Amino acid sequence: MTIPTRHIHQQFSELSTLLLQKRNAAGYWEGRLSSSALGVAVAITALHFYDATVNVPEISSGLNWLETNINSDGGFGDSPTSQSNVSTSLLCYAAAKVCGHHENLLLNVGGYLCSQNIDVNSEQLISAILDFYKTDRTFSVPILTMCALCGVPGKEAFDSIPQLPFELSLLPRSFYSMLNLSVVSYAIPALVAVGIAIFRFKKKKNPLTRWIRESSVNKSLALLRKIQPESGGYLEAIPLTAFVCLCLIESGYRDLEVVRDGITFLKRTQRDDGSWPIDIDLSTWVTTLAVKSIKNHPDFLTSEDNLKLTKHLLAIQNKTIHPFNGTPPGGWGWTSHSGSVPDGDDTPGTILALLALNQENPELIQNPVLAGLRWLNQLQNNDGGFPTFSRGWGKLPFDQSCADLTGHAILAMAKTAHIFADSLNRKQISGIKKSFVKSLIYLEKQQHSSGYWLPLWFGNQQTADHTNPVYGTARVTAYLNETLNTQFGKEYEIILKLMIDRGCGYLVTVQNQDGSWGGAKDIKGSIEETSLAVTALARNGFQEECTSGLSWLTEKTKSDGLVSAPIGLYFASLWYDEEMYPLTAYLECLSTYHRCLKANGKG
Numbered sequence: 001m002t003i004p005t006r007h008i009h010q011q012f013s014e015l016s017t018l019l020l021q022k023r024n025a026a027g028y029w030e031g032r033l034s035s036s037a038l039g040v041a042v043a044i045t046a047l048h049f050y051d052a053t054v055n056v057p058e059i060s061s062g063l064n065w066l067e068t069n070i071n072s073d074g075g076f077g078d079s080p081t082s083q084s085n086v087s088t089s090l091l092c093y094a095a096a097k098v099c100g101h102h103e104n105l106l107l108n109v110g111g112y113l114c115s116q117n118i119d120v121n122s123e124q125l126i127s128a129i130l131d132f133y134k135t136d137r138t139f140s141v142p143i144l145t146m147c148a149l150c151g152v153p154g155k156e157a158f159d160s161i162p163q164l165p166f167e168l169s170l171l172p173r174s175f176y177s178m179l180n181l182s183v184v185s186y187a188i189p190a191l192v193a194v195g196i197a198i199f200r201f202k203k204k205k206n207p208l209t210r211w212i213r214e215s216s217v218n219k220s221l222a223l224l225r226k227i228q229p230e231s232g233g234y235l236e237a238i239p240l241t242a243f244v245c246l247c248l249i250e251s252g253y254r255d256l257e258v259v260r261d262g263i264t265f266l267k268r269t270q271r272d273d274g275s276w277p278i279d280i281d282l283s284t285w286v287t288t289l290a291v292k293s294i295k296n297h298p299d300f301l302t303s304e305d306n307l308k309l310t311k312h313l314l315a316i317q318n319k320t321i322h323p324f325n326g327t328p329p330g331g332w333g334w335t336s337h338s339g340s341v342p343d344g345d346d347t348p349g350t351i352l353a354l355l356a357l358n359q360e361n362p363e364l365i366q367n368p369v370l371a372g373l374r375w376l377n378q379l380q381n382n383d384g385g386f387p388t389f390s391r392g393w394g395k396l397p398f399d400q401s402c403a404d405l406t407g408h409a410i411l412a413m414a415k416t417a418h419i420f421a422d423s424l425n426r427k428q429i430s431g432i433k434k435s436f437v438k439s440l441i442y443l444e445k446q447q448h449s450s451g452y453w454l455p456l457w458f459g460n461q462q463t464a465d466h467t468n469p470v471y472g473t474a475r476v477t478a479y480l481n482e483t484l485n486t487q488f489g490k491e492y493e494i495i496l497k498l499m500i501d502r503g504c505g506y507l508v509t510v511q512n513q514d515g516s517w518g519g520a521k522d523i524k525g526s527i528e529e530t531s532l533a534v535t536a537l538a539r540n541g542f543q544e545e546c547t548s549g550l551s552w553l554t555e556k557t558k559s560d561g562l563v564s565a566p567i568g569l570y571f572a573s574l575w576y577d578e579e580m581y582p583l584t585a586y587l588e589c590l591s592t593y594h595r596c597l598k599a600n601g602k603g
Contacts (some may be wrong), residue, residue: 008590008597011554030283032281035065035273037069037076038087039242042146043062043242044059044095044099046241046246046249046262049249049254050249062275063099063102064274066092069275087143089109095150097152125144129143149197155201159202161198163195166199167195167212167220169192188324189234192244193248194243196217224258228258229339233269233339234262235324236340238269242266245262279334281335283335283336284335285335291309291353293591297591313350329371330347330371334346343389344409345388348408349408350372351373352415355416373416380409380438384406384442385400386408388457398456402456403476407475408475414487415486417432418486450506451503455472461575462524466573469519469520471529475532477504504540515551516552517549527556527585529565530553530556531585533549534550534593537549562579563582564578
């Protein structure tokens with residue numbers, strides 16, 4: 001059984017029209033991230049500490065949003081459709097307490113926390129939060145610091161909160177990977193600001209370490225200013241920027257420019273409904289996803305559209321040593337705003353988008369694409385895999401090599417070498433191939449015996465360990481499918497097909513009875529996960545599985561629309577959904593399925 005071609009055509013036409021309508025005036029996609037209760041809580045607390053009187057409208061609007069979006073159990077999740085969790089609920093409780101006049105909100109959230117054995121009046125909550133995040137202090141210590149500053153349980157709790165070594169941020173960047181830092185590489189602003197706040201409020205201090213830290217404060221504050229982007233928002237992230245501001249304000253540095261610009265960023269990014277997202281947008285990421293979803297149908301974009309998108313993507317390529325983490329030129333970050341930092345997923349994504357947009361004249365984008373590929377090769381870890389931001393950081397999960405980013409890089413390397421083969425010299429081809437082979441070896445080692453790969457920045461809240469093997473496997477398998485169509489792919493066909501077969505084998509075993517896929521076996525299906533699984537399987541046969549998946553997608557979107565699932569992860573374990581994810585994933589799925597039908601003479 002196959003789905004009628006006319007039905008595929010109709011769905012693709014309708015969805016691609018919707019996709020094109022979602023572009024902004026400049027011709028690219030910004031998307032829309034879900035609002036974040038955690039973002040709201042930390043932002044209104046920073047605004048309260050900065051000036052509780054002047055910022056009454058923003059604070060009240062934020063509190064009203066929290067009251068409107070509280071879960072039925074009295075708690076808060078990371079996104080409006082997320083299950084309640086202790087961390088977000090605790091921050092919302094602290095914000096409501098310090099801002100005042102919202103007794104019902106305090107009562108409801110306090111009731112939820114009590115049901116989770118969290119006593120907001122006891123230092124017991126400190127060990128509970130630390131135990132949850134284990135050795136990663138990226139999120140746990142900022143949470144506890146804000147709570148203590150808000151009187152939950154009180155500032156005396158600082159003696160039990162671990163000190164962040166903010167003075168280590170002053171060492172040369174090359175030392176960072178050798179230090180046992182308790183925060184991930186992209187959270188240096190939190191390391192500094194939260195570390196200074198804890199230092200200020202801790203009572204017991206060794207005289208020597210106190211002297212060292214005191215002498216490091218002003219230099220650390222200068223570093224914070226140096227790495228602050230023009231927008232005022234560190235990484236364009238609302239929670240990170242708000243944590244920095246509230247900690248500096250309460251540490252006695254309210255009048256610093258770094259605080260002023262951070263507060264301005266927070267006020268500017270509040271939404272009309274009073275909420276904040278976790279980040280201003282993922283415009284580069286969703287734009288490249290959009291291009292990928294319709295790249296096999298070039299007639300949907302005019303030559304003018306292609307030119308606009310190409311100019312935009314070239315304009316936001318990093319062309320200098322980046323001030324935030326010292327990364328060299330050539331990479332792309334997740335957004336066009338100034339706080340973006342080049343990373344190992346958006347760079348291959350943008351390379352592939354540029355190649356797709358310029359199929360007729362690839363020489364126009366050859367130099368920036370090769371610069372992007374050089375940046376990627378410099379990022380590659382010794383294990384052959386690719387991390388997100390910084391080479392050599394491997395102590396905490398979000399700094400380690402990961403399968404989905406590595407698969408993305410493999411495809412970018414293979415496509416670039418294939419398209420520019422005639423204009424690259426032997427040394428260039430050899431360098432790309434060496435990196436490519438190392439990546440293949442890494443991916444083979446990372447593939448579980450069951451056939452799956454785990455992603456890094458995506459998960460599923462309903463799986464036992466919050467991982468998402470379906471997402472990781474579908475993405476990597478799809479990347480490898482496309483790699484087969486390149487010269488490198490033909491050369492390493494055996495190992496590629498072996499990994500692809502194992503990945504497909506896993507995906508088939510975890511399909512739900514209703515035809516959908518969730519994050520793992522017997523997990524409720526989503527549009528994103530089902531679409532990605534079908535995309536991975538369609539090129540490798542599996543007609544029955546793909547047909548049942550597409551049938552589920554048809555019924556799901558007909559009854560519920562393009563509802564997005566909270567599968568994205570931000571910072572430590574902060575969930576989000578993005579309205580562009582189901583749309584682009586479904587379009588890519590339809591496009592791939594239709595292309596496979598044509599290849600088999602059925603389209």
